[in-house]
Amino acid sequence: MYDKNDVQVLNSETLYQGFFKCNKFTLKHKLFSGEWSKPIQREFFERGKAAALLAYDKEKDSVILVEQFRFGAMESKQSPWLLELIAGMIDKGEDAEEVAKREAFEEAGLVIEECQFMLSYFVSPGGTTETLDLFIANVDSTNxxxxxxxxEExxxxxxxxxxxxxxxxxVKSGKIDNAATxxxxxxLELNYKQGLNI
Known part of the structure; x- marks a missing residue:
């Protein structure tokens, strides 16, 4: 199995630097034949790391979702106002769990004492380096x-x-159509019957 040592970055160039960044890379990588590929160019959206939180009320068997406008979903069959998990970007030096807790307060007024790590995944590795750490917390959804x-954001x-x-x-009908959610x-559907330890 190949790893990052089987990739050579020959050149990198910043194409855009604003709220986000886009870089152009010239690289080559090992082929399954054992040979090296020809140099190829790829543009990557450099967004960094993000954290998301699934706020779940075990007692009421309910979840808390946030709804907000997303320009990237303008072509959605449903609406560009998406139902999502609580989420936010992780700044340099920040801890993913703390970001999830902070965003829970900013986006939903929730004070989260403890949360449990669920999983981490690459959002769309063909075009961005972004990864997302997903957490779950038990909350009281009464009020x-x-x-x-x-x-300001x-x-x-x-x-x-x-x-x-x-x-x-x-999710099944397509009304919820964003990856993290x-x-x-x-x-949650795969694990809630096992008695979540949250």
Missing amino acids: VGGVFGLD GEDIRVHVVPREQAYQW IIGLQW
């Missing part, structure tokens, strides 16, 4: 709701408390 977000986030079964049906709700 949860409203509109949250930071004005242009956030306008509405909070929903949804029965777990309903949220999973929305689909993955988180599928993980």
Whole structure:
């Protein structure tokens, strides 16, 4: 099995540097034949690492989802206002779990004392280096709701408390159509019967 030592980066160039960054790489890598590939060029969206939190009320068997506008979903068959997990970008030097807890307060008014790591995955490794660490926390959803977000970040986030079964049906029907939320709700569907230790 090959690893990162079987890739040679010959050149890198920053194409754009703003809120996000785009770099162009010239590289070659080992082929399955054992030979080296010809030099190839790839542009990559450098977004960094993100953390997401599935807030789950075990007692009420409900999840907390946030709804917000996403320009990247303008071509969605549903709506560019997506139902999502709580999430945010991890700045340099930050801990993923702390980011998940901070975002829970900023986006939904939730104070999270403890959360459990679920999994980590590459968001779309053909075009971005972004990875996402996914967590789950047990919450009391009794008084949860409203509109949250930071004005300075242009956030306008509405909070929903949804029965777990309903949220999973929305995954199956395509109403929920973003990766982190689909993955988180599928993980919950596979694991909630085992008595989650959260």
